[in-house]
Amino acid sequence: MTPSLVVLTDFYAVPNRALSYAAGLAVPLHAQLVLLHVRHDNLLAPAEYGDSYHTWRGEQKTAFALQQLATDQPVPTEVDISDDALPAAVREAVRHRHPLLLVLGRPDPLIAPEELVVGTAMNLLRRVPYPLLLVPGAGWDAFPPRRLLLLVDGQPFGLRPHQDLVRRLLQATGGTLGVVQVLTDGAATPDVAAVLGTVRANDLVDAVGDESLYQVYQPTVVDGALAEASRQQADLLVVVARPHGWLGGLLHDSVTARLLRASPIPVLVLPAEEEG
CATH class of the missing domain: 3.40.50.620 (HUPs)
Known part of the structure; x- marks a missing residue:
């Protein structure tokens, strides 16, 4: 098909x-x-x-x-x-x-x-x-996207049946994938291997090395994600949206909604599976 x-x-x-x-x-x-x-x-x-x-x-x-x-x-x-x-x-x-x-x-x-x-x-x-x-509607020109930035929170997530979408995008465009975790309120820096393990568990790419993860400190997740996207000149921001939890239960004032409202580049939202 x-x-x-x-x-x-x-x-x-x-x-x-x-x-x-x-x-x-x-x-x-x-x-x-x-x-x-x-x-x-x-x-x-x-x-x-x-x-x-x-x-x-x-x-x-x-x-x-x-x-x-x-x-x-x-x-x-x-x-x-x-x-x-x-x-x-x-x-x-x-x-x-x-x-x-x-x-x-x-x-x-x-x-x-x-x-x-x-x-x-x-x-x-x-x-x-x-x-x-x-x-x-305006303010960017890069398509198809070749610099993807995946926003994660370090907690496990599942994307079935859509976990191959990022891989297909990367293979089709010859693109690269970076991973960003935003740390707020003076949080201790989580273990890199553990954070990347949540990405590897979903088989999003053939390989993701430690150098692919960027852990940044910002007052808010939205500020941190958009600042890192700008620094990396990313042309597509990929967000994992959980039914409950860190991304706010898909409410209109959740991190997801605020990113959709504020991002100057396209945002791809991947709904995660219900936990438990």
């Missing part, structure tokens, strides 16, 4: 940078794209589109525009249009398509409020736990 990337897109494809990024990623992954549009969603079909959007003619115009957008892509691209709520539409797409990941754009706040975008991402992670890539 040809792998796919599901791109959540609006009527005008405003987050075109996210679509361009997904297409640029699909080429080395030998993947196809699926443009998923949800007719009744505050982010993908806001009220500003007007009443005519929901008429028969408006729906036909939407379908035509999305089909044209699909034709313009550098890889085979299909269009899915759903009348379901966004989580249900995504759940159905995941069930039928088994994509490598979901892609969502973070457009300029003048186009879509920041809290709406982040809230949409967090609700999806909570209700349809699946790898989610959030792509900023």
Whole structure:
């Protein structure tokens, strides 16, 4: 089966940078794209589109525009249009398509409020736990990504059935993986082998040496992760999101949400398995 990337897109494809990024990623992954549009969603079909959007003619115009957008892509691209709520539409797409990941754009706040975008991402992670890539609307140019930075907390985690995603990205792009652990409140420096053991246990890469781990002290995890990403000139930040615990239970004020809100580079969120 040809792998796919599901791109959540609006009527005008405003987050075109996210679509361009997904297409640029699909080429080395030998993947196809699926443009998923949800007719009744505050982010993908806001009220500003007007009443005519929901008429028969408006729906036909939407379908035509999305089909044209699909034709313009550098890889085979299909269009899915759903009348379901966004989580249900995504759940159905995941069930039928088994994509490598979901892609969502973070457009300029003048186009879509920041809290709406982040809230949409967090609700999806909570209700349809699946790898989610959030792509900023501007401020970066590197794609496909070649310098990945994985944020860990040093505690064990499990990523099945998605633990091969990072490996596939690295193999497809010829990229490298660094690992960062942010230490706050004067915490003692944990054992390097133990921290890297949590990465090795998930078989994310062929080999990860001690030199791959960067342990930094910062007042907050978000500050530390973004500062290290900038220092390393990383072009993709990878975050393990736990259902409970260190990343805040996928709440809108969790570390995950704050990173999605603040990161100037794309963020790939990998939902971890429930513990215990």
